[in-house]
Amino acid sequence: MENKLIFMDVDGTLCNPSGIVPDSAKTAIKTARSNGHKIFLCTGRSKPEIIDEILAVGFDGVIGAGGGYIEIKNTVLEHKLMPEKDVRDIIDYFEKHTIGYYIESNSGLFGSANCLSSIISQISNGAIEGSVEYEQAIAEFDWFKKILDDNAGKAIDYGFVNKISFISNGHPYDAVASKFGDTFQMHRTTVAQFGPQSGEVSIKDVNKATAIATVLDELDIDIKHTLGYGDGNNDIDMFNAVAHGVAMENATPSLKALSHEITPTADDHGIALSFKKNGFI
Known part of the structure; x- marks a missing residue:
């Protein structure tokens, strides 16, 4: 063949x-x-x-x-790469609405202060901390958590960003898409475990x-x-x-x-x- x-x-x-x-x-x-x-x-x-x-x-x-x-x-x-000014505008919006997010760069993943807690809240799906269900959910996330932990505290080059992902917190995805969809490509719920209002902002076309x-x-x-x-x-x-x-x-x-x-x-x-x-x- x-x-x-x-x-x-x-x-x-x-x-x-x-x-x-x-x-x-x-x-x-x-x-x-x-x-x-x-x-x-x-x-x-x-x-x-x-x-x-x-x-x-x-x-x-x-x-x-x-x-x-x-x-x-x-x-x-x-x-x-995303333009640096736009990256900062997106981050400002997420911070204003307390939306957990992480910046995706080829030099690392950089999470907001509430990124890990937002993710854990979603992937544990209401399970009680310490329960078997909770520990199983968190274990599946270990590899990703390690990447975020390894980059915690490092300087971020805002001009070297591929895309930005965000996690559900009750703020409507449609509101984020309405704000940035004309300029950027919006993808909803690319990681299902991060919740129905999660998504990512990436380069148009x-x-x-x-x-x-x-x-x-x-x-x-x-x-x-x-x-x-x-x-x-x-x-x-x-x-x-x-x-x-x-x-x-x-x-x-x-x-x-x-x-x-x-x-x-x-x-x-x-x-x-x-x-x-x-x-x-």
Whole structure:
């Protein structure tokens, strides 16, 4: 068969809810690459969130920050940044409305003073502190908390920001979108655990589809040789930019409606099963 270029979302697709890549997916990716197929991460995560355990699987490139960052074979092809003045305006708004947020930069993730408490409030879902349910919810968040903790107190370069994510606190998402939607791309509930009024503010007209088009042009690969694997609404752009979209069983109804194939969840070996079905392994 002809070699394919495969774009792989991370959260809810490559990784399970605890942020772990199942061994079956690791083996499938390594085997597919050894068979000549190219595999790119295609994620909303910024570079610091793409932890070593994920990169160790081995990929041919990375699309990060929802399309704002492109890396091919460890060489940066493109990196788009938010204007510093706008970053400060967004932060001022969040601070005024006591909205927990974190700044996503390739030099780190930087949380507001109430970022961690806001996230814990959402992901614990009302569970009593110290209960089994509470501890399980917090444990799944450990890897992300560590990144925030590692960058706490460090100086922030406001001119080196990829995007800004915010957490539900009762303030309507629509109010944030109304305030900044004309200038920036707004994405609602990109991390479901952060609540229904959560979201992110990113660069206008930059998404997974625009990044995929750049990669195809750079590698001189026809779209007919492409696939995308995803689970969330921020993968809709990716599915519109590839020839074959594979939705995970846990995907949103909107994404499933666009898919050519539905595969089981990460923990149920969905990546490996789909790779085998499509002849990549």
